[in-house]
Amino acid sequence: MTPATVTTPTEREIHIERVFDAPRDVVFAAMTDPALIPEWWGPHGTTTAVDVMDVRPGGAWRFVIHNSDGSETGFRGTYREVEAPGRIVQTFEWEGMPGHVSVETATFEELGERTKVTSVSLFHTTAERDGMIASGMEKGMNETHERFDAVLARLVSAGH
Amino acid sequence: MTPATVTTPTEREIHIERVFDAPRDVVFAAMTDPALIPEWWGPHGTTTAVDVMDVRPGGAWRFVIHNSDGSETGFRGTYREVEAPGRIVQTFEWEGMPGHVSVETATFEELGERTKVTSVSLFHTTAERDGMIASGMEKGMNETHERFDAVLARLVSAGH
Numbered sequence: 001m002t003p004a005t006v007t008t009p010t011e012r013e014i015h016i017e018r019v020f021d022a023p024r025d026v027v028f029a030a031m032t033d034p035a036l037i038p039e040w041w042g043p044h045g046t047t048t049a050v051d052v053m054d055v056r057p058g059g060a061w062r063f064v065i066h067n068s069d070g071s072e073t074g075f076r077g078t079y080r081e082v083e084a085p086g087r088i089v090q091t092f093e094w095e096g097m098p099g100h101v102s103v104e105t106a107t108f109e110e111l112g113e114r115t116k117v118t119s120v121s122l123f124h125t126t127a128e129r130d131g132m133i134a135s136g137m138e139k140g141m142n143e144t145h146e147r148f149d150a151v152l153a154r155l156v157s158a159g160h
Numbered sequence: 161m162t163p164a165t166v167t168t169p170t171e172r173e174i175h176i177e178r179v180f181d182a183p184r185d186v187v188f189a190a191m192t193d194p195a196l197i198p199e200w201w202g203p204h205g206t207t208t209a210v211d212v213m214d215v216r217p218g219g220a221w222r223f224v225i226h227n228s229d230g231s232e233t234g235f236r237g238t239y240r241e242v243e244a245p246g247r248i249v250q251t252f253e254w255e256g257m258p259g260h261v262s263v264e265t266a267t268f269e270e271l272g273e274r275t276k277v278t279s280v281s282l283f284h285t286t287a288e289r290d291g292m293i294a295s296g297m298e299k300g301m302n303e304t305h306e307r308f309d310a311v312l313a314r315l316v317s318a319g320h
Contacts, residue, residue, distance in 0.1 A: 058259070079259065080259035089259075098217075098218040099239065099249075099250065099251045122285075124282055
């Protein structure tokens, strides 16, 4: 699939659009399934462990990415809104920069048998937003999306 | 002491100024001492328990307020910067509204034997900022400050 479109429409936001080749129910269910996270969440060459993933309003999530060199790094947040299959609002925090928290609002839109996921990340400051962009976020995200494409292809071919 | 001055200089901030009748070292040390939190953190008639209070960059804090009716409510956050005795930056989250995280920057300024503490809370959105104001935050904060005055008076009279 075409890589995500990444824009910065305001001073504190990152706007991401990506189409996935699966129906909306499948995309939403796959994205919120703890058992599938290790298969796709993180760049190529990494393995992600789910520490917590309590997909309900107020629930916590925490994933740990294990890199091929043995290092690891954690990410965490809180689900604020979960409205299957159309919308998730959650916080996002990289444990390497504790206390810098963004809010991600993801919306899932039906495009026939495909699904457009729009994710808007809102930061407290422009500096934090720009720090996220400078971290190489886009490359890692594109790799994550490619891995997620593969998960979706398997689910669709299995008749989900 | 005179109650805090509370203003909203921008669309996403609450600006609070309060003078305390103790030297800056004493105010900073008292405010960051887990053993003292139960004596002053929270409105009159409440008792606060410290679950975690790891006052260093990246450290977590979590306090639970026990009300006189037996109910309890938690607050938590992460210390981002700790520079004794002049500055603390930390996140603040009420567990009744999980995932709504503000950033508090407190600066401690010497006024002779008194100390002015300026605290700026930054929210992701104006709605979250206004929700905090509408929650009765100012009354509770003023009571917390009165209780903290009493702690400081004891420390100063004990020769700290």
